[in-house]
Amino acid sequence: MGRRRAETGAVKAASTPPRGPESTLEPAGRHYKPHRRAPLWLRITALAVCSVLVIGLGTAGLLFYKLQSNVTTAPLDGRVPNASGSGKSVEDTGSLQILILGTDTRAGKNSEYGTAEDSAGQGQSDVMLLMDISADNSRVSVTSFPRDLMVPIPDCVSVATGETVPGALLGQLNGALAAGPGCTVAAINDITGLTIDHFMLADFTAVKELSKALGGVEVCVDHAMYDVNGSFLKLPKGKSLVEGEQALAFLRTRHAFGDSGDLDRIKAQQYFLGSMVRKVKSEGTLTNLPKLYTLADVVTKNLTIDENLANVPAMIGVATRLAKIDLSKVSFVTVPNEPYSADINRVQLKEPQASQFFAALRQDADLSGAPSPSPPAAAPSGVASSKAPETQAPSAPPYDKSLQPISVVNATAIVGRSLELVQELAAAGFQSAWQAGDVPVQSKTQLLYGADMADVAADVAALFKLPASAVKSDPTVTGISLVVGADWASGKEFGKIVLPDDIVSSTAEQSGECMKVNPLYYTY
Template sequence: MGSRRVDHGMENISGVPGSGPLGTSEPAGRHFKTAKKAPLWLRIAALTLTTALVLGVGTAGLLFFKLQSNVSTAKLNVGVGKTGASQGPAEQTGSLQILIIGTDTRDGANSEYGTAEDSTGEGNADVMLLMDISSDNSHVSVTSFPRDLMVPIPDCETPSGIVYGAPAGQLNATLQAGPGCTVAAINDITGLTIDHFMLADFTAVKELSTALGGVEVCIDHDLNDNPGSGLILPAGTSWISGEQALQFLRTRHSFGDASDLARIQAQQYFLGSMIRKIKSEGTLTNLPKLYTLADVVTKNLTIDEGLANIPSMVGIATRLAKIDLGQVAFVTVPNTQYVGNDSKVQLLEPDAGQFFAALRNGTSLTPEPAPAPTGTPTPGDTPSPEESTGEAAGPETTDPEAAPSAYDKGIQPISVANASTLAGRTTELIQALAADGFASTWPAGDLAAQTETKVLYGTNMADVAHDVAALFKLPDTALVEDPAITGVQLVVGTDWVSGTDYGTVVVPDNIVQSTADQTGQCLTVNPDMYLR
């Protein structure tokens, strides 16, 4: 059946005179009126607003693209057998660790600081700062790792395919295999899994300090480090930026006892002052200001792929903006003189292990702000011991109907090795095992310090190892199968220095060297650097 068009006298309802029904000049329908043109000012305003929105969105997109195109990227972890890909974008919740590395390379724009021979490769890590943001954004720690800290160097694959590693070496040399190798080395010694890294060069430091309008520093005596770093400053307060800021951060002999540790203290002092300036000016919540700084810094920055997006960068700034300056702690990793070479340092145990355990646990290193008073409690408000601890008062009891062990505890071979650096640490743990029925337990002697406690177990010993871990409240992650072990071996690390219940975090005394809210202090100048 063919289609046909049915025309029931189509009415023109355009409202144009002479085009009404049946050719009349009336508009079609009594609810339709002749359209009026909008006033000229309204049309101009609408056009202007539309244009502004289009340009604004376009400009923002261009600015974001420009920032992302500024940076170079590299793998987060290049340790052989480790995860080579970056983590996902930085999240707004959960703990977040970012390793900030300053390279001493003289390549490219940094060539004025060295010879042509210096201007190759990744260079060494001149600065290594681990920024740890707590999961609830209540506190931040910034930990400095000395350049000459001797640590095991993991096997790392360089971009050219060469595997680089050593039983012991200076931590700053790991950068020669790329920033992902520095990440891998610090992961190994701390037990952390670092989320991101930022690698900056000399030029980034100069341009950032200039963009900020200078950073305030104070020294207790006139200083002249020439021809060393070239830093010359009068006693008292100065505002430094550009080349002078770089000299301040690089000088090796100007402050304290002229050691690398004194240099770290000066760097932390500079960072504290810079953070105060950024917070006081509201830079972290002012997108135009934040963009200006980001544009300056990202031109001289290498970051991991997971951090190479604008939402991540802005998200980190947003998190930092929420944190009180008194909760920003500066720490130098506990260290002592390296055995066999007085010019180098090694981890000081058990302090380093305790500190790393605190980081892994998210423990605040600074006193929490005092809570607001909530009024005087009435007698009925006081919790009982059971309510306050969540446990019943009185001695523990054993469930008589508990299922018996599937094996004879008395004959299981269990050894306890001491890797905590504390003399006699295994004694109470062996006693606790014996009291629980593990009668065949013996001390396995002292081992080199290990930052994490482990339960190693051999063939067909997983169930025994699990029960040993449960006895001491060790996490499942502590269980490690090792065919070379006969029976089970509990290796007590520096993260467990007292008691028979694992998990009690001990923060070393005086671990915090300063906080970002401290003002009015002046650095002590090394007398050899007095202005002459």
């Protein structure tokens, strides 16, 4: 290979005798004056203040207990073997991910929407929203996952029976809820590379009662309409204030908007959420404890959450973080998708856009288009960069660069992606580098090196500014293999955030256009 290597008191309180008729504690002598009792008004005032404090503290305790006793809990991660983890305190600095799920179960109070056979037990996920609060509390992204998205489903432990529910190499994401919300968390963790911190699972009743407690949510449609085939949503043209059954119908309708697809339903859900966020922010609800308690009482009665979120301080902590965020920094996103190759009635992740988007989420990127507070080329948090300080002059390597075997594998789904990297390697003296072809999309870039090649790998990593976490020893590799993942979809420098065009469908600040009604549901 032509390689040339170098060598290498406690303090005790005094007891006080009780005062009584025979007590001698009062001073004696010429300056002694009879003890005067406090004026009646002062004693009444002091008693009243003490009573208010005691009643206030007692009431707060009762309210806290009531809220906490409202909720039902389930494990955060339902996979087999169980790896539920501890989640993250909402008071911690750092980004915070909460998966918000809506179940279509007809059990219990939801029986009026069908029989238990329609969707018994946990049901399926009608709504899957990943809320990501940035590390500095300056922005939020809300990502919608289509209910019929085909993804790998892990084996999970059923929260109902404790038995193992077999997963699938590819299954509908909304079906993971059958084993419990922790199974949906596990499936989304697997496809995004995130570690979701908490989840909230709500049913039909929660939506109705929340919209009532808010005094209605404003929606707008471009034509008078009536959904006669499902939700029975009926609205006049223009703006309406919906609550209760109407609010639920707006979120549930599967046919009334656009082309009657699941993606149009997601647009309606995002539209509704944006309007709700504007109302909550404009009325100061998140910083008004009485209002916040009313909403929390309504929601928690119909909510299942993970154990680490099942306390009032944690729930208030989430509200406190959200209260600081400007409406223009609340972004609504639908995970990039395309028709499923085996069934056009379902969808699959669209690559490389999905992997690029998930990489941006992992890096706490600003999706709204404004500059990120962190330098865009910074290595991921907690990962040491292998880049040498720029002030150091490069030393001659103890090997011949032109003889080192370096293959560049394209795992980005972008045709020709590896060519510019091979050219960059050649310009840097690595003239034996070559394109090794295309492979299925991988979310993360890896630099794999074989025996006696660690120093070459370090120099290649420094050339492309790869983080140390991407550089791995692999005894099956001959020389160096650079596998370019979807997190490095363009450019010669790793770490710059690449986002699909128009990834953000709207922000909470935007009132947006009226929802377009499917002509089949027009009324005149």
